[in-house]
Amino acid sequence: MAGIVIATLIVGVIGLLIGAALVAAGKKFYVEVDEREALVRECLPGNNCGGCGQAGCDAAAAAIVKGEAEVNVCPVCSQEAVEKISAIMGVDAAATVKKRAFVRCLGTCEKTSVKCNYVGIHDCRSAVLSGLSVWECDYGCLGFGSCVEACAFDALHVKEGAAVVDPEKCTGCGRCAAVCPKNLIELIRSDTKAAVACSSRARGPEVKKVCAAGCLGCKLCTKQCEAEAIQVEGNLAHIDYEKCVGCEKCMEKCPAKVIVRL
Amino acid sequence: MLRKTFQGGVHPADGKEFARNVPYRTYLPKGDLVFPLNQHIGKPARPVVQKGDLVLAGQLLAEADGFVSANIVSSCSGKVKALENRKTVAGLSVPCIVVENDSSYTLADGVGAETDAANLTGQEILDKIKAAGIIGLGGAGFPTHVKLAPKNPQEIEYVIANGAECEPYITCDDQLMRTKGSEIVEGLKIMLRLFPNAEGVILIEENKPEAIKAMEQACVGQERVRVQAVQTKYPQGGERSIISVVAGKHLKLGMLPADAGCVVDNVATVHAIYRAVCKSEPVMERGFTVSGDGVKSPCNLMVRIGTSFSEVLLEAGGIPEGVKAKKLLCGGPMMGIALASLDVPICKNNNALTVLCTDPVEEAQKAQTACLRCGRCNQVCPLGLTPQMMAVAAEKKNYERYEKKLYGLECIACGSCTYICPAKRPLMQLFKQAKAEIMAAKRK
Numbered sequence: 001m002a003g004i005v006i007a008t009l010i011v012g013v014i015g016l017l018i019g020a021a022l023v024a025a026g027k028k029f030y031v032e033v034d035e036r037e038a039l040v041r042e043c044l045p046g047n048n049c050g051g052c053g054q055a056g057c058d059a060a061a062a063a064i065v066k067g068e069a070e071v072n073v074c075p076v077c078s079q080e081a082v083e084k085i086s087a088i089m090g091v092d093a094a095a096t097v098k099k100r101a102f103v104r105c106l107g108t109c110e111k112t113s114v115k116c117n118y119v120g121i122h123d124c125r126s127a128v129l130s131g132l133s134v135w136e137c138d139y140g141c142l143g144f145g146s147c148v149e150a151c152a153f154d155a156l157h158v159k160e161g162a163a164v165v166d167p168e169k170c171t172g173c174g175r176c177a178a179v180c181p182k183n184l185i186e187l188i189r190s191d192t193k194a195a196v197a198c199s200s201r202a203r204g205p206e207v208k209k210v211c212a213a214g215c216l217g218c219k220l221c222t223k224q225c226e227a228e229a230i231q232v233e234g235n236l237a238h239i240d241y242e243k244c245v246g247c248e249k250c251m252e253k254c255p256a257k258v259i260v261r262l
Numbered sequence: 263m264l265r266k267t268f269q270g271g272v273h274p275a276d277g278k279e280f281a282r283n284v285p286y287r288t289y290l291p292k293g294d295l296v297f298p299l300n301q302h303i304g305k306p307a308r309p310v311v312q313k314g315d316l317v318l319a320g321q322l323l324a325e326a327d328g329f330v331s332a333n334i335v336s337s338c339s340g341k342v343k344a345l346e347n348r349k350t351v352a353g354l355s356v357p358c359i360v361v362e363n364d365s366s367y368t369l370a371d372g373v374g375a376e377t378d379a380a381n382l383t384g385q386e387i388l389d390k391i392k393a394a395g396i397i398g399l400g401g402a403g404f405p406t407h408v409k410l411a412p413k414n415p416q417e418i419e420y421v422i423a424n425g426a427e428c429e430p431y432i433t434c435d436d437q438l439m440r441t442k443g444s445e446i447v448e449g450l451k452i453m454l455r456l457f458p459n460a461e462g463v464i465l466i467e468e469n470k471p472e473a474i475k476a477m478e479q480a481c482v483g484q485e486r487v488r489v490q491a492v493q494t495k496y497p498q499g500g501e502r503s504i505i506s507v508v509a510g511k512h513l514k515l516g517m518l519p520a521d522a523g524c525v526v527d528n529v530a531t532v533h534a535i536y537r538a539v540c541k542s543e544p545v546m547e548r549g550f551t552v553s554g555d556g557v558k559s560p561c562n563l564m565v566r567i568g569t570s571f572s573e574v575l576l577e578a579g580g581i582p583e584g585v586k587a588k589k590l591l592c593g594g595p596m597m598g599i600a601l602a603s604l605d606v607p608i609c610k611n612n613n614a615l616t617v618l619c620t621d622p623v624e625e626a627q628k629a630q631t632a633c634l635r636c637g638r639c640n641q642v643c644p645l646g647l648t649p650q651m652m653a654v655a656a657e658k659k660n661y662e663r664y665e666k667k668l669y670g671l672e673c674i675a676c677g678s679c680t681y682i683c684p685a686k687r688p689l690m691q692l693f694k695q696a697k698a699e700i701m702a703a704k705r706k
Contacts (some may be wrong), residue, residue: 030492116602119624126695131353132602138355 036088037065043084044074049152051075051173064089075099076153076171099172100190101165102154103147105182106198106213106258107140109158113210123149126159128181134208135161137198141184147176167262188262193246198258204234207256215258221250265468267493268503270644272678274349274496274596276469280553280560286437288547288564289577290367293407294343295568296607297323297334297359298350302397303404304330309359315342320373323359326392332405336361337546337566339368351592351606358607361568375542379452387452387539394538395545395610400424400435400499400528401593403611406535409527410456412520416631418457419523420508423450423532425466425473426492426499429594432614434549435529437562439466439473443480446529447487449536454486457525462487463508464529469494488529495675496596499527503644515669530613545610552578556587556617565608571615572604581617588624591616596677626686633687639679642680649679649689656696661703664696671697 022134041061048056052073054063063069064085071085078098086092118127122240124146127134134142143161156176163176167190177185184199198215200207206216217235224230229243230250237259251259270544300306307324307679311317317336324334340362342596348358379387392407412418423446427435439446450462464481466474468491477489492507502513511522519526527535528548537543546566553560558579565574581587591598592612600623639649648668655664664670673693680690 057367059423116600117624119621119627121691121695123695125699126691128601129695129698130601130691131351133349134602 009256010235031258034065037061039088040085043077043081043088045076045081045171047076047152049076049173049175050169051169051175059131075173098190099174099187100167100170101124101172101174101176102186102195102197102262103141103163103165104184104186104195104197105139105141105162106197107135107137107211108162108213111211111213112136113142125179125181137200137202137207137214139182139184139198139202140211140214142182144181146181150175151180182241189241190262192262193244194239194243194248194251194259195237195241197256197260198236198256201234201236207235213256213258216256218255220253220255221259224249224253225237265491265493266507267283268498268506269642270678271495271497271503272642273494274430274679276494276683277553277595278433278436278469280431280433280555280557281551281562281681282433282436282470284433284437284561286441286549286562286564289566289569290365291338291363291566291569291573292365293363293570293573295336295338295361295363295566296348296570296606297336297338297361297505297568298336298348299357299359301334301403301567301609301611302330302332303402304328304332306357307331307334308664309345309357311342311359313342315343316340317342317361319367320546322369323361325519326395326405330405330408332397333393333544334359335544336548337396337568339366340364340486349603349606351601351609351612352548352603360505372527372542373544377540377542379448379455379539380569382539383419384456387455390539391535393544394534396531396534397610398528399530399545399548399611399613400535401611401613402599403654406527406531409525410453410555412518412525414520416459417523418460418520418525420510420525421450421453421457421460421462422504422524422526423462423464423529424499424504424526425464425470425477425529426504427470428467428494428496428499429596429598429614430496431553431594431616432551433553434551434562434613436470436473438549439464439529439532440476442533443476445536446477446533446539447484449532449534450487451484452535452539453525453532454525460486460525465498465504465508466491467494467498468492469538478533492676495510496678497644497674500644500674500676514673526643548608548610549613550574550608551614552616552617553614554591554619556581556585556619558582562657566609568607570604571601571606571608574608574615575604575617578615585619587617587619589618589623591618595622596681597675603651623688630686630688632685634685636684638682638684639689642682643680644676644678645674647673649673649693652696653687653689653692655671656692661696661698661700665700671700673697 044057046057052060054060072082115136124142124144141162145158145160148156153169155166200214204216219232221230227243227245229240294652305328308327309324318339323336343360343362347355396405396406454462464477481487505524545563550563550565590601652668652670677690
């Protein structure tokens with residue numbers, strides 16, 4: 001009986017001592033956490049895509065609370081979420097412009113053809129490094145899907161040899177644009193009306209030889225556009241999205257149908 | 263007696279039997295010649311001719327722009343047709359000078375003038391080398407006049423003419439040593455003038471007995487010059503492998519050959535130095551091997567710089583009828599670059615065209631499995647790196663570990679690990695990509 005009492009006392013005393021030590025340590029090493037950080041973090045999407053330039057959503061929330069980043073730093077957040085974050089931080093909501101990725105190439109297997117048999121690592125960057133021009137067109141999408149791998153939102157897929165963006169899922173974080181070795185992916189405002197889906201800077205006849213969906217630099221679109229929104233530079237049409245009114249006259253006239261509605 | 267060698271390395275089938283006994287013949291191109299402005303490592307040369315200018319063989323087309331850069335001379339006479347972007351071996355469109363060949367090969371003034379090297383000072387020798395546009399003809403393409411002017415010429419102990427030619431199929435250096443032995447020794451002696459305390463070593467793998475004999479004969483009665491035969495093992499021709507054999511020193515991280523008291527140049531470069539200094543001939547032609555089981559008559563050719571690969575393949579009889587060539591390589595099968603098109607020009611540092619009827623990469627890809635952790639890649643790496651761990655880091659894009667912990671940037675891309683890998687992993691390609699991405703991030 002005495003043994004049990006002694007054991008209980010010893011364990012009880014040790015428990016009390018350790019408890020006291022924990023309380024003391026908790027006080028001494030207390031790290032102040034801004035409660036706003038957790039609230040901001042809840043408004044962020046949580047995919048840790050890195051589109052904001054921070055290490056992930058936690059880091060982005062911390063940066064916003066510390067004032068190191070703007071409240072609309074997250075390119076993925078909706079306007080609603082930004083307003084919530086602004087309310088938490090007590091600042092005016094900045095207007096966010098929703099963006100999306102756009103692949104400036106339509107060169108599927110049907111439109112262009114494979115020039116040489118690339119065998120090696122299934123990655124666009126590796127293919128570019130090998131120096132082999134895989135497709136007849138030197139400028140187009142390689143279709144090995146480096147962008148698909150980079151996308152955290154399952155918004156990009158390679159269909160018949162060329163990458164296609166799913167605008168519903170795309171959040172405009174820009175990770176795909178950063179990995180594309182051909183610089184084909186452009187981040188554009190999601191309310192853009194028309195865009196040129198080709199990146200070839202080769203001259204018209206050469207483009208015609210290698211791809212059925214290549215910009216020939218023929219300037220028919222320039223002549224059609226009443227808003228003067230289209231310019232042809234370096235054998236490639238460019239649309240000034242600010243000026244474009246979305247009349248779609250250029251799309252009708254384009255012989256290769258490279259101007260697409262979004 | 264076993265000869266000296268370096269640590270690691272592999273023994274691939276050497277394929278030298280195709281062309282090793284075919285003596286050089288000179289091939290004069292018929293079509294236009296294309297001269298890319300960035301044949302060397304460093305800044306591209308600056309053109310000094312304009313469209314429509316008439317040029318002669320040996321005339322300067324573009325001059326070195328900056329410290330690490332090299333001159334480019336015309337290798338034929340004719341009219342400058344265009345200054346435009348053309349595709350090169352590496353698959354990129356780069357600025358090139360295109361010369362319409364008039365097929366007369368009229369030499370420019372002063373080319374071929376005999377000079378006695380004994381009367382020249384060290385600086386005059388370097389100036390002549392620079393004017394001739396000599397770069398590392400073995401493949402690296404580093405401007406030779408820069409390499410031969412290290413900070414401490416007194417401390418150089420060995421000047422090494424690299425005749426290892428360890429890359430399978432290629433035999434142009436072998437033939438050069440057999441036929442131009444005395445000129446190579448003269449070239450080496452000119453280099454030794456720049457390095458008063460150095461010994462000249464001609465390093466040859468023992469699978470080239472005729473070349474060893476020819477060079478030994480050429481060295482008879484010559485001071486400060488000797489031939490060293492070494493074991494046949496790939497990559498014996500790598501700079502570090504050579505230095506470890508000749509000087510017994512292992513280059514540490516970031517060390518240059520000159521820091522270990524060595525200057526290493528390919529025998530073709532040494533021969534070009536002889537021609538530039540003694541004959542005032544700039545780099546207009548080079549030895550070139552066309553070989554492989556997809557070539558009708560494999561051969562060694564003296565080709566003009568700027569000749570198209572397709573012309574050279576035709577000169578070698580083309581691809582025999584009924585044979586389907588599956589792989590075209592600029593260089594050999596270990597380190598060569600696969601070509602998508604033969605309409606690219608031969609640069610100063612391209613030494614071979616290999617045509618293969620099988621594609622080993624395709625077959626390897628079919629048989630690829632996960633890493634077996636057998637560690638053979640670690641054993642064969644001539645630099646003592648750990649390719650197995652580097653591959654894991656590269657695949658996970660853990661570039662910090664790749665660079666800082668595994669010293670992956672030291673990889674010379676010799677391909678020994680990929681050759682030996684029983685799981686057929688594409689190791690070298692992973693390393694090349696990792697290196698390219700790390701270097702790109704550093705430039706930002």
